[in-house]
């Protein structure tokens with residue numbers, strides 16, 4: 046045993062115990078859902094990274110960023126579209142500040158970020174049905190998503206922003222990812238996986254090449270499975286935070302399940318099994334919304350003088 050511990054297996058054991066300690070000592074509570082997350086990245090660092098990648102992405106899109114300085118065009122429709130996205134964003138960001146204040150007053154301890162973010166909204170002309178919010182509040186909506194959030198008639202046009210609740214669902218969900226620091230969590234996870242593979246690599250010194258390959262493969266699959274599990278949790282969490290933002294910004298919460306159903310259809314029915322996918326299967330998602338909806342509707346009616354059922 047003594048020899049063993051001085052050997053490579055000892056290095057491996059010490060390494061893995063160290064990683065476990067590192068994992069458990071860097072847990073923090075996500076106040077919106079009560080989930081515990083592994084996060085080693087400071088808010089400042091993640092916001093700085095968010096700003097950097099936002100600038101990079103917008104630069105790559107160049108002339109496609111509607112009504113920006115680099116924009117190829119900014120006609121009356123495009124201006125209207127940019128204005129609409131900014132208006133939805135403004136309502137959601139006020140809701141985010143409010144939600145964080147409520148949670149703080151309920152006794153949750155966390156650093157609120159919504160009032161510190163440099164909220165910025167851009168619309169990118171693109172066929173991609175895409176939208177994101179980077180750490181720091183840097184939001185982009187791609188025009189390819191507008192028909193799905195709009196009247197769903199198979200083409201993107203201005204009629205798609207006559208009713209904006211579904212677009213608010215998407216933006217609220219993306220903002221939810223940023224508020225819950227999912228980007229920082231994912232990077233922290235990737236870092237600890239790298240450290241783990243280093244420890245495993247060191248511990249396998251005497252094994253044959255084939256054995257090493259087998260162990261590394263098993264380790265890689267386990268790590269990938271773990272990361273996928275967390276990214277599905279992120280989606281569920283962003284759905285919940287998005288719903289809380291919707292009712293606080295007085296957008297109709299009942300639009301959320303409908304929107305995600307449409308998103309599910311976009312995959313053409315060939316979606317991968319849930320455990321392989323970063324997105325929750327649509328049944329799981331619909332079930333979550335069924336569970337959350339009574340509270341959301343009551344909250345909406347109370348806050349927004351509504352009368353929906």
Ligand SMILES: [Zn+2]
Pocket residue numbers: 218219222279280283
């Ligand atoms: Zn998401």
